[in-house]
Amino acid sequence: MLHKNTLLCAGLSAVFLFTQTSAANAAVVASMKPLGFIASAIADGVTDTQVLLPDGASEHDYSLRPSDAKRLQNADLVVWIGPEMEAFMDKSTQSIAPNKKGDDRPA
Structure with missing residues (x-):
């Protein structure tokens, strides 16, 4: 029974570890500093902005x-x-998928 619980804990730990690692690889790009501060506060400890x-x-x-x-x-x-x-972002963001953009324009 102890061996079974140890394997279960090890398996759950591995799943949790790999889930956290993939989430931390998310790339968040903000156009300017004030938005970068807000995004950093939200993503604190998860990913860099x-x-x-x-x-x-x-x-x-x-x-x-x-x-x-490229970024x-x-x-x-x-x-x-x-x-x-x-205005410098308008043309470049048109080719980005709508679900990856955080702006105030309708999709």
């Missing part, structure tokens, strides 16, 4: 670099406000 807009850059006239576009395409979740505020 990346911010596209560099310090000192304006969200109204920023141009995405190729590395930024957007590889992201599991993209958090941004919308094209009225962040």
Whole structure:
């Protein structure tokens, strides 16, 4: 009986460990720092959040670099406000699946 319980606990621990590992690999990308702070607070301890807009850059006239576009395409979740505020994101986010975008536009 003890051996059976040990195997059960080991199996459940392995399942839990692998489940946590796959969730921690999620890529969350926020368009600017304030959204990055919010996303980081929500995902605290689960995954890291990346911010596209560099310090000192304006969200109204920023141009995405190729590395930024690649991060957007590889992201599991993209958090941004919308094209009225962040025109630099509009074209790049059109090719991202609607379930991966966190914006205020209807899908």
